[in-house]
Amino acid sequence: MLYIVATPIGNLEDITLRAIRVLKEADYIFAEDTRVTKKLLNHLEISNTLYRYDEHTKQHQVENIVNLLKDGKTVALVTDAGTPCISDPGYEVVDEALKEGIKVTPIPGVSAMTAAASVAGVSMRRFLFEGFLPKKKGRQTLLKSLANEKRTIMFFESPHRVMKTLKDIDSYIGNKNIVLIREITKIYEEIIRGTAQELMESLKDRTLKGEFVVIIRGNEQEPVKERVNKYVNMKEEGEY
Structure with a gap:
């Protein structure tokens, strides 16, 4: 076995x-x-x-x-x-x-992936997991391909590359809502949310330690209120 x-x-x-x-x-x-x-x-x-x-x-x-x-x-x-x-x-x-x-x-x-997903406050009904991003070859191409991704995007990143990754997200994917989760289950566990620029500003003067889980909100995710209204309408029309 x-x-x-x-x-x-x-x-x-x-x-x-x-x-x-x-x-x-x-x-x-x-x-x-x-x-x-x-x-x-x-x-x-x-x-x-x-x-x-x-x-x-x-x-x-x-x-x-x-x-x-x-x-x-x-x-x-x-x-x-x-x-x-x-x-x-x-x-x-x-x-x-x-x-x-x-x-x-x-x-x-x-699993760091599921643990992070549970506390991100972002819809994880459909998501794309990329593991660790390429360090050099193929990195830019991959990030550009994710710019119009409708699903939530998740990947891992090391502390010494996370600032570069945020900069690359801002450049190639755009102004998206991001969740950074680090040191999951440890003493200094932390959840930080914002755009790539806001997160870079927040982290610029800090000594970063611990592996990060990066979660990027996908395109066209419906706000909770809109999903509830759609459900109510479907119930009323007998479509649900």
């Missing part, structure tokens, strides 16, 4: 009872950074065998993991924080395991 285990993104209390049990029972745990995961395992008093699985080791570790699974071992895959295989390594080993007929089971839990 291959378990894909979600782990806390900050607050260590944000781990499920099932995740704790699976990590305790796994024959092997593969982690993006063993040093980070070791802190969590120590906190949970778990001492199982721990190996590294990241962008630099995945080429040979995929085969190793699949061989362990074929031998009847139980393997748990975790990332540094949150749910694996979204913006972190992991989908390759899941793909290979499924091809080999090995059962893969998700152990759901924290």
